[in-house]
Amino acid sequence: MKKRSLGLIAIVSYKTFVASLLLITSITLFLALKNYQYLEDFSDNYVLEGKAKIIDWIVAKILNLNPKKLAFSGVATGIYAIVTAIEAAGLWYEKRWAHILVLVLVGISIPPEIYELIQGLSIVKLIVFLVNIGVFWYLFQNFPKHHHH
Missing domain, CATH: 1.10.287 (Helix Hairpins)
Incomplete structure (x- = not known):
């Protein structure tokens, strides 16, 4: 395993x-x-x-x-x-498509989250934003290499 x-x-x-x-x-x-x-x-x-x-x-x-x-x-x-x-x-x-999907979906959610934070700061909004930034950064840094079989 x-x-x-x-x-x-x-x-x-x-x-x-x-x-x-x-x-x-x-x-x-x-x-x-x-x-x-x-x-x-x-x-x-x-x-x-x-x-x-x-x-x-x-x-x-x-x-x-x-x-x-x-x-x-x-x-x-x-x-x-x-x-x-x-x-x-x-x-x-560890599917490559999943990394791409999550990067895209988290990436497009970040600008609206920034807008929401500007409109009114709350602990929940801040935590969700920070978690999504962390997820995006981690997956971007650890993007799986393409393997040819």
Whole structure:
């Protein structure tokens, strides 16, 4: 069995974690869509008034998305989860195409992340930005050599 670098293991673990979060988000969006009417009724329930602010906030956020947006978001998040899982698997097996895919996708995400940081700094935005810079730098520095068989 080939020994993988700590950097590669960290990136694959990160990508697997992100894919899992995206999958959970996608499933949650579809469950919200399936139960949209129930959520609307729940939101209108007077018992909820001021009792559980976080639940009220989450339900309000979901209800601000119309069912079409909810469905689109669920599909888009699901596709992104699949692409992220494919990236992780490709990197694990040290496939050249996976390195290129991740470099391109992370590379194109960096300018919007810089813009987001300029608009308003938050610890989450900063961590995501720094992780993506680290992933990009590591994969760029450790780009697999092309082997002819």
